[in-house]
């Protein structure tokens with residue numbers, strides 16, 4: 094009998110082509126998602142070496158980071174963005190890769206369209222030149238971000254030379270309180286593990302809270318695995334997963350689906366499988382969280398106060414907190430609920446799916462943006478999410494409140510396109526990174542859930558959604 098294995102062990106074992114004495118293994122890659130930012134040099138390298146793409150049929154391209162989110166979307170005024178977008182399209186034509194055009198209804202953020210198209214499947218290995226590829230782990234896929242040189246390697250060989258990570262179980266017990274979402278769980282885990290806590294590990298999220306999450310919620314959670322230092326995060330596929338996948342355009346159908354289901358049902362970690370480490374988080378104790386600093390681990394309950402740098406025992410953490418607070422323009426002891434915000438961003442690969450928009454709309458419904466809000470964007474993760482939201486009337490709830498209803502893309506998550514937060518202003522943002530300058534030079538980001546961002550929009554400050562819902 095073979096030793097009990099984790100979900101990660103099983104996917105890893107299934108994809109080994111050969112192992113080497115130094116402990117690395119050549120791994121077959123089942124799915125490769127690509128976008129405009131991390132592919133131009135990889136295609137150039139391939140061209141220079143006179144190679145073709147090994148498996149264009151396992152590759153799917155979509156532009157997302159640089160695309161304007163205004164309607165009409167073209168022309169693109171920034172020459173660098175325009176060049177990158179044109180290069181992606183031309184490269185896909187030259188190398189025979191399926192490309193979802195900027196004007197196609199299927200276009201969207203790479204990590205939203207993968208699952209939506211049924212390109213993301215349980216048990217597969219999946220890569221993209223993008224750190225938030227961890228999102229797809231929600232399906233029980235081993236999915237992780239790679240660099241441009243690895244993108245070229247996958248283009249040429251459909252393989253990667255990898256060293257196996259260790260297994261870390263993140264068990265979330267109990268049940269979530271009223272208005273607490275997957276984003277709060279993700280932030281709680283970042284706070285608990287810290288940005289280096291997951292380094293060298295693949296995380297497996299488990300326990301009753303994870304089982305109860307929707308697929309959208311699991312995607313939100315896995316999306317932020319990278320912010321806790323892990324390259325990948327996984328959730329065991331279950332009936333919810335299979336129901337989400339079945340019927341998607343690129344998912345297996347008929348007899349093939351039956352065959353796949355039989356395999357997918359065996360993927361979950363065996364009882365007694367060995368985890369190198371386990372972290373247990375009490376889900377019932379998670380409050381609505383916001384970030385106060387410039388790292389995703391800088392989390393605090395919205396009902397709390399801005400921490401004092403002196404509260405950190407570690408001198409390097411203390412110094413980092415001082416720097417963060419100076420950048421964020423916050424004084425220790427300030428009540429988070431007294432912090433005004435001027436910008437609202439509901440979007441990004443963390444929180445731009447239909448469930449996220451529904452949660453925000455529920456809070457916004459019947460209200461107006463607070464008078465001090467200067468910019469409030471809702472950016473659906475894909476054209477299909479946008480269409481679904483419009484069919485449900487969510488766009489009108491947002492626009493009647495004073496929000497801008499945009500076209501899909503990465504948008505204000507990072508300053509690579511026209512959507513930016515002005516220097517010195519704050520943004521209540523549903524994205525995943527609050528780094529210095531992330532949303533524009535001098536921009537101050539507070540990460541939170543869509544419902545919390547909606548609460549901030551109508552109160553004009555960081556607000557406890559439980560007081561409004």
Ligand SMILES: CC(C)[C@H](C(=O)O)[C@@H](O)C(=O)O
Pocket residue numbers: 130131158222223224225238507
């Ligand atoms: C531009 C891209 C390479 C980058 C990433 O890898 O994550 C971006 O998506 C981000 O979120 O910072």
Ligand code: SF4
Pocket residue numbers: 157158202204223225441442443502503506507524525
């Ligand atoms: S939405 Fe943000 S985090 Fe996600 S891929 Fe785009 S830039 Fe990266």
